[in-house]
Amino acid sequence: MHDIRLIRDNPQAFDAGLARRGLEPLSAEILGLDASLRALQTEIQAALARRNEASKAIGQAMATGDKDKAEALKAEVADLKATLPAKEEAERERLAALHDLLAALPNLPAADVPDGEDEDGNVEIARWGTPRTFDFTPQEHADFAPALGLDFETAAKMSGARFAFLRGQMARLERAIGQFMLDRQTGEPGYVECATPLMVRDEAAFGTTQLPKFREDLFQTTDGRWLISTSEMSLTNAVREEILPEAELPIRMTALTPCFRSEAGSAGRDTRGYIRQHQFWKVELVSIVRPEDSDAELERKTRAAENILEALDLPYRKMLLCSGDMGFSARKTYDLEVWLPGQNAYREISSCSNCGDFQARRMNTRFRRESVKSHAFVHTLNGSGLAVGRTLVAILENYQQADGSVDIPAALLPYMGGITRLTP
The missing domain is CATH 1.10.287.40 (Serine-tRNA synthetase, tRNA binding domain)
Structure with a gap:
C-alpha cells in the first residue's frame, strides 16, 4: 500500500x-x-x-x-x-x-533497480558453478523421471493436469530435499522454524498482496478461506496489526509447506514435467526488519538461498530483476536461476524480494523506536530457500546418468536412508 x-x-x-x-x-x-x-x-x-x-x-x-x-x-x-x-x-x-x-497499484522500484519492460531487461549479477559435460545427450526430467517414480499419469486420473504422484525413492528424495533445506536455514542463517496454517482469511491474503490482484491464482475453500500460494502469506501475517519492540528486530522465520496455485496466468507454460504444478512444496524465508536494515537483509537472504544451491553443487546464476519484471509487492528482487541441462537453459528456482513498507502498511505492522519513542512501519522481505520441486528437477537433470539412473548429491545422503542412486 x-x-x-x-x-x-x-x-x-x-x-x-x-x-x-x-x-x-x-x-x-x-x-x-x-x-x-x-x-x-x-x-x-x-x-x-x-x-x-x-x-x-x-x-x-x-x-x-x-x-x-x-x-x-x-x-x-x-x-x-x-x-x-x-x-x-x-x-x-x-x-x-x-x-x-x-x-491496486504495485510497489515502486528502488533506485538501483534497472529499467525494463520484461525479463529481457533483467541484469545478470553473477554465476556460480560450471555446467556438467555429459558423454551422452542429457534428457529433460519429464522423459526419464517417470521410470524413477515421478508419476504424472496416476495423478492426472485423480486430480487432472499439473499434479504428480511420487513413489518410493522419488518421494524419499523430495522429502530429503525439503528437510535438508529446512535444517540449513535454521542453522547459521538463523531462521526460526514455523509450522503455519495452510488456509488464511481475506485480510491476510490482502496483507501480502495476493488479494485483490491475484485472486484468480488462488484456490478458495467453501467457507471463504484461501489456500496459501506460499507460506509468505502466513509467516508475514504473523506480525499483522502489531507494534513490535525495536529490540525484537530482525525477526527471521522459515517454513516448509505445501503451496497451492491455480497458475491462471501461465497457460501453455511448462505443461510437461514437474516445474509448474498446482501443488508443490517450498521452503520460505521471511524477514521483518527496520527500514535502515532491509537492503542488507535482502543480500543476506539471497545468500542463504544461494548456499543451498552451492551445497547441492547445482550451477546457477543470480539475476537482478528490472522494473517491469518484478513482483507486485517488491521494490527490489533477485532471482536465482538453476542450470537445467535437459532444457539447456537456466530456470528460476528462487526469488528474493525486499518489499519495503508496502506490505507493512497493508497489515498495519509497526515497530517502536527506542531512541525517539516513535512508531514506524517495518520493512518485510521474503524469498524461496528453495522451491523443493524445482530443486528436485535440477538434481534429476544435473545428476542423471546414461542408464537412466540419478546419483544423489553428497549433501543429501544423510537424509536418504542408505540410498545413493535412484534407479529405474
Missing part, C-alpha cells in the same frame, strides 16, 4: 515510479480523490461540531425562556442529523475508492 502523504508531497516522483512499472500517471486522480475526501471530512467535522454547539444552546435558550430561539435551534439540529448520514455514507464511499485505487 502506498503512503498518501508521500504522493501529496511529491506527485511527480510517484508518477515517475509508476512509469518505471509501465503504468500511466495517476497522481492527479489520486490527489483529486484525496482532496474530495478530505473536504468532505472537514464538512462532516464542522457539521458535528455545529450540532453539538446547537444542542447545548437549546438548553440555554430554554433556561432563559427564549422558545423561538430554542425551536430554531432544534430545527437546525434535526436538519444536521438528517443530512449527516448521507455525508458519512459518501465519506465511506470515497475512502473505499481511494483505498481500492491505492491497493
